[in-house]
Amino acid sequence: MNDRSLEQSNIDIISLDLGSFLAGELPFQIIDVAREVLDRKIEEGQLRGAFVQGFGRDLHMHLSTYNGDLQQADSLSVSSQAALAAGLKALEEAQAMGLGSAEAEKISSLPPHTQATVLNLRSLNFPYTERGAEPIFVAKAINASWGFFNRGLFNLFFNPDKGSGRRIEGNDFLGIVESIEDLKSNKPEVRTFEFAPGYVNDMIALIADADEWRLSRVYAVRGKFGEGKLSEEPAAAVSGSVDPVLIGRSQSGLPAIGEFTQAAGEFFFAPGGENGHYRVGLMPASFQEAHTLSSSPGTARVVAYAYQSYDRGRIPSEKDVVDVFAQNRAETSRVQREAARLISHMVSHDRFEPYLNPTAAEECALRELEKLKGRFETIPEPDGLIEATNQRVSFTLSDIKADSGGKVGHTSPPNHFRSVAEASLQEAKALKLIHGTSELIEVGDDGHLLMSHAKGADNNEIHLFAYRTFFRQVWVAETLGYKWYGLGQDLVGEASAGSTTEELANLTDEFMELLEEALPAAERRQVDRLKEAYREWKGGKGKGHKPLEVFSGNVSGQGPGFAELPLMGAGRIGLLAMDKTGPSAFNLPIWWSLNRAHRDGSLRRHIEKTGGKGVVIEIWDVENHKRGFLDLETEHLSIQNLLGAIEKLNIKRIWSRTAEEWDPARTQESLEEILLAASTEKLAVITGGEYRGKDDPVLLAVEPLAQALNLFMRDRFYLTQGDGRGSHFMFPTPLAFQDAIATINSRAVAVSAWITMDTSGEIRGFHDEFADPIYEAARDRAYELNKAIWDAQGGNFIPVGVGSSKVEQSYPLAQTLARITAADSEFVSKRTVSHVAPEELVGT
Known part of the structure; x- marks a missing residue:
């Protein structure tokens, strides 16, 4: 070890799932037994400190070491072995109390590496060189999964709307992002990317999808912390497949304790629930609340604590470790009530997206x-089913709709679209194609033709009439030189390929007469241009208009939609x-x-x-x-x-x-x-x-x-x-x-x-x-x-934002993700995040 590493302390947070082998929550008596085991390790000089709690089903052990004490030993291995011994002793006590299951009794006879696997040992190693004042903040999300803390960490270090460190102190940070797919598969090499200041948009393209990517480490690159020798040490880290843990250092070039508290306690939805398949909401919890097993669906209880590290990694007495969300009960209760309200709406989706992930x-x-x-x-x-149904009914009600273009963006249809549709409907009534009553409906930028007829559902004549009506709207706009947004965007498809707008609109003398009467004043003043264009086309002189290429951002080439009810x-x-x-x-x-x-x-x-x-x-x-x-x-x-x-x-x-x-x-x-x-x-x-x-x-x-x-x-x-x-x-x-x-x-x-x-x-x-x-x-x-x-x-993180598989393919997100995650990407991380299997930590 070099001198620098000898001066480092380590926090190793070890979680063991004992609750799955007990009939209920972890009794305080067995937690005390585990604490006694770890206190002896402190006395023997292996550990500098130990803080032990029962959070959910986990025996949560926060252990600290100092490299100067360990010489050549690895901190995480020392801590993992001590934690496993404490966990086994706690299980032994549970059995003596009559609480352990039959499976729990067998664990003691297993080899250590199997014990670690069976108890789902999860670890987080956090090295740090203790400063003059070293506040440590830890949060654990019970019933959450891999990428749960993405939103909170982003708010804490990268979101200019949260906190003031960037503005007042000039702080800036670098994020390390890992592939959750690779982590789940235990791949020896996990795809890892790093994002320096100025590349937050690229980073958020990944971490907004917390099902796929985890923001695992944050390093300071500017400010008091980022410009000295400590810049190689993480400012914050996240680890854990289930019930993940977040740890961070605070103050003096890093976020204040209050900002950590906000990031860990402010509501958001993120992955969690059974197998991480659900969107769970953040519910701040005190130690007491986190100790109690909860059956609240859709809820991730986040318990947090903070303390001041001293004497190269020592932890103060339990009374001086702050139970963060037990401090201001009035505020915590208010946040909990609001969280419960939002969670109830998410849970009401039951087995439907987005509560269940895609x-x-x-x-x-x-x-x-x-x-x-x-x-x-x-x-x-x-x-055949529809044809048989058509034979049994008296008439059919059809709503055929399309987005043929918007006044400004995707807002509402241009004024003359309604008049064109009215003229077209009048022609269809005169031809006895549809009944004598109809309705024109506008919903956002969509125009709906609501009409009744005796042709039955899925009738080509009715569909073709509606199709032509929408192209008539486009023809008037093109002929008058209007540049409506997304003009004809729902109409570009195989049936229109190679045809002119006039041909697709099936312009007729009858329609042109009705159109002149129906047009609004602004277009009626230009009706001679429409008549001239029609005469030229009819006489074969006009070249006609090709349907315009779609330039709007939304999906094209789909065609109108329709619903038809035979009655x-x-x-x-x-x-x-x-x-x-x-x-x-x-x-x-x-x-x-x-x-x-x-x-x-x-x-x-x-x-x-x-x-x-x-x-x-x-x-x-x-x-x-x-x-x-x-x-x-x-x-x-x-x-x-x-x-x-x-x-x-x-x-x-x-x-x-x-x-x-x-x-x-x-x-x-x-x-x-x-x-x-x-x-x-x-x-x-x-x-x-x-x-x-x-x-x-x-x-x-x-x-x-x-x-x-x-x-x-x-x-x-x-x-x-x-x-x-x-x-x-x-x-x-x-x-x-x-x-x-x-x-x-x-x-x-x-x-x-x-x-x-x-x-x-x-x-x-x-x-x-x-x-x-x-x-x-x-x-x-x-x-x-x-x-x-x-x-x-934040408008981006799931389940409000969507992953790349759901974004319209005309948008460049898919290309952006491919660029970021390519093997030769400029974002491939130069820093590695160590992932050691539990069995390797505790030996055989």
Whole structure:
């Protein structure tokens, strides 16, 4: 050892899972026994200090050594062996008390390396050269996982909105980031990257996804601490697969103790729960609270302590080790209440994302699909089920929608789009293609054509009419030289390739006459330009316009979305539509509403009118263009497991079942009425039945289901992917149609309507449901909780921010991550983080 290392002290935090072998929490008596073992090690000169607690299921041992005492011995090995001896003695005491399980009795006869493995020994080594004043801060997150502390560490050292050390003292830091996949796999070489000041954006691209990357070490590079010999020692470190531990040094060029406390106690969501598969919320806890086993789902109890190191690593008496969150009970209680409120909303997602992380949700769905092998088949075209349904009904209600362009960004459609659509609808009515009543709806930047007709669902004439209508909007804009944002962005696809806008719009004399009457004043003054362009095209003189390449940031090449409900007769139909979300936004609301309507009997009363005996869910595997049919009553759990993977599987339709018993082999003979239809796929005329990405969804539903959906939006809160750039999880705010524009924060928005149909299939009423003042409380809740969760996650960290697999591929995040993590990346770390297997620490 060199002189410098001889002057170093070490903190080794060793955790042993004793609780799994005991019937409950760790008794104080066995903790005292472990403490006695370690006190003897101090007397023998092996350790400088020992602080022992029972936190959750762990015997938590904070041990300190001084290299000058150890000579050539390794600190972490010395501490691990001492800790294992203390843990075994504690287990022996538990057995004497009659608390140990049969498995606990066998542990004493195992070799040390096996004992370490069985007790899940986890360690953190933290070397430091003691300064004149050396405050040490430690936090442990119970029920958390690998990357839990990413957000807290980022706030503490890199976030300019937190703390004042960077501004007042000129401090700056370097972060070391490790691959969690490599850590889990125990790879001998873990991918490790370092980010110096000025590269925080690159670092956050990794650590915001705390399922994949862990911010493991922080070093000072500027300021009192970073410009001396101590700069090679970590300012903070994190370790642990389950119940991870954070340790840091404080003051004099490093964050103050109060700033550490804020970072460890301020709320955020991060990975945790069973196998680290969930999003758990930070709940500050005192020693007493952390000692007690908790069954609160979705909760990571963070216990913290601090002390002043002295005499080269000694720990003061237990009375002078500060129980951080027991100090100011008034403040801690307030933070705990707010944490409990936010956690309750996350837990309410149950087996759905984002409470369940995407990988776990998809693995669960894939296991379920394997069980249902053969039940999911390629979606036929034409669809015999739909054709048979069309034969049984009187008329069909269709909502076909597209984002053809926005006034400024993705806000609302240009003024003339409505007039163009009105002219097109008038032409369709005159041709008897659709019935005499229709509605034009605008939801954010999407325009919806709501119309009834006798053509049935999935009808090419109806779809082609809507397709042409949207291209007519584009043609007017192009001809007049307007540069609307994302013009025609939902219309660029295989069907439009190589064609001119005029051809795709199918311009006619009748449409041009109706258009002149319908146009707003500003465009009517330019109608001669439109007429001239039409004459030139019709006469074969004009070159025509090619559909513009999409220049907006969102997904392109998808085509309009649609929901169609074939109907038996008159009644009230509900519509729910969203902007700044994807089809996955409907999974949880539909599932919750379906179960509610089933439980309260309203759905059964409805289906019994047409001889219905049960309910069947049509689920689409959107990536593979397959579908399966599952019975609500007999396959309830399977449906939930599938729908939890919200980006992979979506509800397309809900059907009534006429057969007394569900037989998947006789699906076609068993299904009768479509109770709900959602825009899971794209307009067939554009994509040939192929699903191509996200969509701002719409659904139509019979009254019992629509009523339950409205109640969900009124009384509940959930998170779905969408928002600005489609890259955040937020709650879609229920709004009146006139307010349904994402403005201040570009949040997702939702609208609802009741549509009254008469016996002839005409629309006789259209009621804006969310305009009712009864939804004011829901709006307040949405704004408040969206902001609280956004602030907690900084707009970037999961589960508000999303990982690279969920970000739109037109954004450069995927390329950024590839650049950062390449083998020859400039960020490959020059510093190594030591990872020693437990069996190596304690010997054989």
